[in-house]
Amino acid sequence: MAAQSTLRSSAAEEAIAAFFDKYHQIIRTKLRNTTRTTRLLATLALATSIVLAGEGTRRRWKRKRAEKEQGLKLVRTNSWLHNKDGSRTIYVPYKDGTSKVVISSTKPLTFEAHRRLFLNPPRVSGLGDHHVPSTQTKPGLNLAFLHQFLSLMSIAIPRWSSKEAGLLVSHGAFLMLRTYLSLVVARLDGEIVRDLVAGNGKAFLIGLAKWCGLGGFASYTNAMIKFLESKVSIAFRTRLTRYIHDLYLNDNLNYYKLHNLDGGVGQGADQFITQDLTQFCAAAANLYSSLGKPFVDICVFNYQLYRSLGPLALTGLLSNYFLTASILRKLSPPFGKLKAVEGRKEGDFRSLHARLIANAEEIAFYGGAEMEKTFLNREFKSLKNWMEGIYMLKIRYNILEDFILKYSWSAYGYLLSSLPVFLPAWGGLGGATELAGSQGEKHGHERERMKDFITNKRLMLSLADAGGRMMYSIKDLSELAGYTSRVYTLISTLHRAHANAYYVRGRDNEPYSLSDVQGTTQKGFDGVRLENVPIVAPALWPQGGDELIESLDMMVRRGDHLLISGPNGIGKSAIARVIAGLWPVYRGLVSRPKVNGEDGIMFLPQRPYLSIGTLRDQVIYPDGEADMREKRKSEYHLKLALDAAKLGYLPEREGGWDTRKEWKDVLSGGEKQRLAIARLLYHEPQYAFIDEGTSAVSSDVEGLLYETCKAQGITLITISTRASLKKYHTYNLVLGLGERGDEWELQRIGSEKEKMGVERELQELRERMAQVEKWKARREEIEAELNRVWVGGGEELTPPPYMEKEEAKMEEKKGEEKEEDGKEEEGKEEERKEEGDEKKEGLEGEEKQDEEENRKESEDEQPRTFVDEDSELTQDEYQEARSVMDDEDEGELTETEGGGSGTSKAEGSGIVV
Numbered sequence: 001m002a003a004q005s006t007l008r009s010s011a012a013e014e015a016i017a018a019f020f021d022k023y024h025q026i027i028r029t030k031l032r033n034t035t036r037t038t039r040l041l042a043t044l045a046l047a048t049s050i051v052l053a054g055e056g057t058r059r060r061w062k063r064k065r066a067e068k069e070q071g072l073k074l075v076r077t078n079s080w081l082h083n084k085d086g087s088r089t090i091y092v093p094y095k096d097g098t099s100k101v102v103i104s105s106t107k108p109l110t111f112e113a114h115r116r117l118f119l120n121p122p123r124v125s126g127l128g129d130h131h132v133p134s135t136q137t138k139p140g141l142n143l144a145f146l147h148q149f150l151s152l153m154s155i156a157i158p159r160w161s162s163k164e165a166g167l168l169v170s171h172g173a174f175l176m177l178r179t180y181l182s183l184v185v186a187r188l189d190g191e192i193v194r195d196l197v198a199g200n201g202k203a204f205l206i207g208l209a210k211w212c213g214l215g216g217f218a219s220y221t222n223a224m225i226k227f228l229e230s231k232v233s234i235a236f237r238t239r240l241t242r243y244i245h246d247l248y249l250n251d252n253l254n255y256y257k258l259h260n261l262d263g264g265v266g267q268g269a270d271q272f273i274t275q276d277l278t279q280f281c282a283a284a285a286n287l288y289s290s291l292g293k294p295f296v297d298i299c300v301f302n303y304q305l306y307r308s309l310g311p312l313a314l315t316g317l318l319s320n321y322f323l324t325a326s327i328l329r330k331l332s333p334p335f336g337k338l339k340a341v342e343g344r345k346e347g348d349f350r351s352l353h354a355r356l357i358a359n360a361e362e363i364a365f366y367g368g369a370e371m372e373k374t375f376l377n378r379e380f381k382s383l384k385n386w387m388e389g390i391y392m393l394k395i396r397y398n399i400l401e402d403f404i405l406k407y408s409w410s411a412y413g414y415l416l417s418s419l420p421v422f423l424p425a426w427g428g429l430g431g432a433t434e435l436a437g438s439q440g441e442k443h444g445h446e447r448e449r450m451k452d453f454i455t456n457k458r459l460m461l462s463l464a465d466a467g468g469r470m471m472y473s474i475k476d477l478s479e480l481a482g483y484t485s486r487v488y489t490l491i492s493t494l495h496r497a498h499a500n501a502y503y504v505r506g507r508d509n510e511p512y513s514l515s516d517v518q519g520t521t522q523k524g525f526d527g528v529r530l531e532n533v534p535i536v537a538p539a540l541w542p543q544g545g546d547e548l549i550e551s552l553d554m555m556v557r558r559g560d561h562l563l564i565s566g567p568n569g570i571g572k573s574a575i576a577r578v579i580a581g582l583w584p585v586y587r588g589l590v591s592r593p594k595v596n597g598e599d600g601i602m603f604l605p606q607r608p609y610l611s612i613g614t615l616r617d618q619v620i621y622p623d624g625e626a627d628m629r630e631k632r633k634s635e636y637h638l639k640l641a642l643d644a645a646k647l648g649y650l651p652e653r654e655g656g657w658d659t660r661k662e663w664k665d666v667l668s669g670g671e672k673q674r675l676a677i678a679r680l681l682y683h684e685p686q687y688a689f690i691d692e693g694t695s696a697v698s699s700d701v702e703g704l705l706y707e708t709c710k711a712q713g714i715t716l717i718t719i720s721t722r723a724s725l726k727k728y729h730t731y732n733l734v735l736g737l738g739e740r741g742d743e744w745e746l747q748r749i750g751s752e753k754e755k756m757g758v759e760r761e762l763q764e765l766r767e768r769m770a771q772v773e774k775w776k777a778r779r780e781e782i783e784a785e786l787n788r789v790w791v792g793g794g795e796e797l798t799p800p801p802y803m804e805k806e807e808a809k810m811e812e813k814k815g816e817e818k819e820e821d822g823k824e825e826e827g828k829e830e831e832r833k834e835e836g837d838e839k840k841e842g843l844e845g846e847e848k849q850d851e852e853e854n855r856k857e858s859e860d861e862q863p864r865t866f867v868d869e870d871s872e873l874t875q876d877e878y879q880e881a882r883s884v885m886d887d888e889d890e891g892e893l894t895e896t897e898g899g900g901s902g903t904s905k906a907e908g909s910g911i912v913v
C-alpha cells in the first residue's frame with residue numbers, strides 16, 4: 001500500500017514538474033528570440049514599475065495614516081474641512097477610526113427648479129393651483145399621490161448617472177434574474193417528478209444536482225435583492241435628508257420661520273425629518289420589489305401559461321386579477337390617511353418627551369412630574385386609540401385578503417391547470433400534447449402529463465404569489481401614499497418659507513399677515529436704522545399679526561450706544577427680531593450691516609444658548625474650529641476673551657478646550673451670560689444687540705463687561721429694564737410711554753432736556769425728604785406726649801369727664817374689697833418704690849453717658865424723644881425703641897427709593913448727573 005501511494009505521489013510530482021518545464025521552455029525560447037534592446041527595455045520597465053508601485057503604495061499608506069490622524073483630530077475637536085468647490089469634508093467615528101464623508105450643498109438653481117413641483121403642482125393633481133395647503137390633501141391612490149411621489153423621486157434620483165440610478169438598475173437586474181430562475185426551477189421541478197415516476201434514477205440524480213446548484217444561485221440572488229433594497233432605501237434617505245437640511249438650515253432662517261411664522265408642519269419638523277422620511281424611503285425602495293418584481297413575474301408567467309394552457313386560461317387569469325384588485329380596493333380601509341394621522345400623533349407624543357427633556361430642571365424645581373405625566377399619558381392614549389382602530393380595520397381586511405389570495409386563487413389555479421386535460425382543444429400547447437399523446441404510449445403520456453401539470457402548478461403558485469404580492473402592495477402603496485404626503489408637505493412648506501411665497505393673487509390677504517409684507521431690508525449699512533417700521537408680533541400664516549408699536553424710527557451710528565428700555569412684554573426684543581430678520585418688516589425700511597458676526601452685527605439672545613461640542617466651540621459659536629483657524633485665531637485669543645468676561649478659570653476648571661459636556665447644565669446662569677459676552681469679544685462685530693445679556697451678572701462685573709465691549713469698538717444696542725445701564729450708553733429708546741403704552745421716545749442721555757428732567761426729579765425728591773423731616777419732627781412731639789402720659793413720674797393728665805363717672809361706679813363696687821386688701825397693697829407698693837428708686841439711680845448714670853455720646857455723634861440722630869429727663873425706660877427698652885425707629889426710617893427711605901418709575905429715574909439721573 002505504502003509503495004503504491006509513494007508511486008502515486010511521485011507520478012503527480014512528475015506531472016507538475018513536466019508542466020513547469022514545458023512553460024519554462026516556452027518562455028526561454030521566446031526570450032532568446034527577442035533582441036538585447038528589447039530585453040533591456042523590458043527589464044527597465046519591470047524595475048520602474050516595481051519602484052513606482054512601491055512608491056505608490058508608500059504614498060498611499062502615508063496619506064491614509066495622515067487622513068486617519070486628521071480624522072481623529074477633527075472628530076475630537078468637532079470640526080470639518082472646507083473644500084474649494086464649497087463642499088465640506090467631515091469625519092465620523094467608524095469602528096476604531098473614522099470614516100470620511102464629503103458633503104456638497106444643494107445649488108440654489110436646483111431649489112428654483114424644484115419649486116415649481118412643490119408650489120405649483122399641475123391642476124390635474126388636485127393639489128391646488130398655488131401654495132399647497134398640503135396637510136389638507138387626503139393621501140390616497142390618486143393623481144395627487146403620483147405627482148407627489150414623482151416630485152420626491154426627482155430629488156432622490158437627480159440624474160440617470162447618479163449612484164441611486166445605478167443601484168436601481170442592479171436591483172432590477174437581480175429581480176429579473178430571480179424571475180428567470182423561478183422559470184428554470186418550475187421546469188426542473190416537473191422534470192424531477194417525471195424522472196421519479198418513470199424510475200429513471202440517473203436522470204433523477206442529475207436533476208437533484210441541478211436543483212441544488214440552482215438553489216445556491218437563487219439564494220445568492222435573493223440575498224442580493226434584499227441588500228440592494230436596503231442600499232436603495234438608505235441612498236434615497238441620504239439624498240432627501242441632505243436636500244431637506246439644505247433647505248431647512250440656511251441664511252433665510254427657515255428653521256425659525258417654519259414653526260413661528262408658517263406653521264404648515266405644526267410643531268414637529270423633527271418628526272417629519274427623522275421618522276416619516278425614513279419610512280417613506282423604506283416603503284419607496286420596497287415598492288420596487290413588491291410591485292416591480294411581481295409585475296415582471298406576472299407578465300412572464302402569464303406568457304408561459306398562455307403557451308402551455310391556452311388563451312382561455314389567460315383570459316381567466318386576467319379577469320381574476322381585475323376582479324380581485326377591484327374587490328380589495330373597494331373594501332380596503334384608507335391606509336394612506338390612517339398612516340399620515342398616525343405619523344402626526346407619533347410626532348406630537350415624541351415632541352412632548354423632547355420638551356420634558358429640554359426643560360427637566362425647571363419642571364423639577366416646580367415638582368411638575370404629575371402634570372407632565374398627565375400630558376404625556378393623554379397624548380399617548382390618543383395615539384394608542386388611533387393605532388388600535390387601525391389594527392381593528394386591518395383584521396377584517398386581512399381575513400378577506402388571505403382568503404381571496406391564498407385559497408380561492410389556488411382553487412382557480414387547479415381549475416386552469418386542468419384545462420389541457422379536460423378541454424384539450426382550449427388547452428394551448430398542453431392540449432395539443434394531450435391530443436397527440438392520446439394516440440401514443442399510455443405510460444409515457446401520463447408521465448408527460450404529470451410533468452406538465454407539476455410545471456404548470458409551480459408556475460401557477462409563483463403567479464399566485466406574484467399576484468398576491470401585487471395585491472398586498474395595494475396596502476403598501478396606500479401607506480406609501482401617507483408617508484409621501486407628509487414628506488411632500490414638509491418640502492413644499494420649506495420651499496414656501498424659502499421663497500417667501502405667501503402672496504396669493506385674488507385671495508384676501510389679511511393685514512400684517514405673511515402675505516402683507518411690504519417693508520424693505522437694506523443690508524450693508526454702517527449702522528442700524530429703522531424708518532417708519534411698525535413692530536408687529538406675527539401670527540401663523542394666513543392670520544394677521546398684532547401691532548406692538550405703530551411706527552418706529554431710530555438710528556444707531558458707530559459709537560452711539562443705545563439702550564432700549566421699557567416695561568416687560570412691550571416689544572423690546574421684538575425690535576431685535578425685526579432687525580435680525582426673524583420677523584418680517586411689514587412696512588418701512590430697516591438698514592443694517594450685511595453680515596452677522598465679525599465686522600458685522602451680532603445678536604445675543606435673552607436666553608443664552610450653548611451648543612453641543614467642546615468648550616472651544618462654546619466660545620467661538622457659531623464658528624467651528626476650522627473657521628477659527630481660518631480667521632488666524634488661536635486658543636490664546638479665546639483665553640483673552642474669557643479673561644475679559646471674567647471667565648478665565650473655565651478651561652482649567654473644565655479640563656481643557658477639547659472637553660465635551662452638556663454645557664447648559666454645567667454653567668451657572670451668570671456664567672452662561674458671561675460666556676455670551678466672551679463670544680461677542682471673540683467675534684468682534686461692529687454692532688451688538690445684547691438682550692438682557694447681563695441680568696444675572698453682578699453689577700460691578702456688569703460695568704466692566706460693558707466697558708470692555710466698548711473699548712473693543714463694539715457699538716452696543718442693549719435691551720434692558722435696568723436704568724443703571726444708562727451710564728454706558730449715549731441714547732435711550734424708551735418704550736411703553738403714553739396712556740396705551742404704545743408710544744416711545746428716543747432721548748439723548750446727558751442732554752439739556754434730560755438734565756432739566758433730572759433737576760426736576762431731584763427737586764421733587766428734596767420736597768419729599770422735607771416732608772419726611774416734618775413728619776419726623778411731628779412724630780417726636782407725639783412720642784414725647786405719649787411718654788408723659790404713660791411713664792410714671794410724669795405729669796398726670798386729667799381723665800376725660802366720661803371716665804370720671806365710670807371710675808366712680810367702679811369705686812363703689814370695689815370699695816369693700818379695697819378696704820380689706822388695702823393694707824397689704826400699701827406694703828407691696830412701698831417695696832416696689834424702693835426697688836424702682838434703686839434702678840433709677842443706676843440707669844440715670846448710664847443714660848447720661850449715652851446722651852453725651854449720641855450728642856457727639858449727630859445732633860439729628862439723638863433719641864431725644866425717648867430719653868426724656870423724666871423717662872423711666874430701661875436700657876433694653878430704649879435700644880428696642882431706637883431700632884424700631886431706625887427701621888421705620890429705613891422703610892420710609894426704601895419706599896421712596898423703590899417707588900415706581902420715580903425710583904429708576906432717580907437712580908438713572910443720579911448717575912447722569
Ligand SMILES: Nc1ncnc2c1ncn2[C@@H]1O[C@H](COP(=O)(O)OP(=O)(O)OP(=O)(O)O)[C@@H](O)[C@H]1O
Pocket residue numbers: 260537538539548567568569570571572573574575606721
Ligand atoms: N414668537 C412670537 N410670536 C408671536 N408673538 C410673540 C412671539 N414672541 C413674543 N411675542 C409677543 O410679542 C410681544 C413682545 O415680546 P418681547 O419679547 O419683544 O417683549 P420684551 O419687551 O422684550 O419683554 P421682556 O422685557 O419681558 O423681555 C409679547 O406680547 C409677546 O407675547
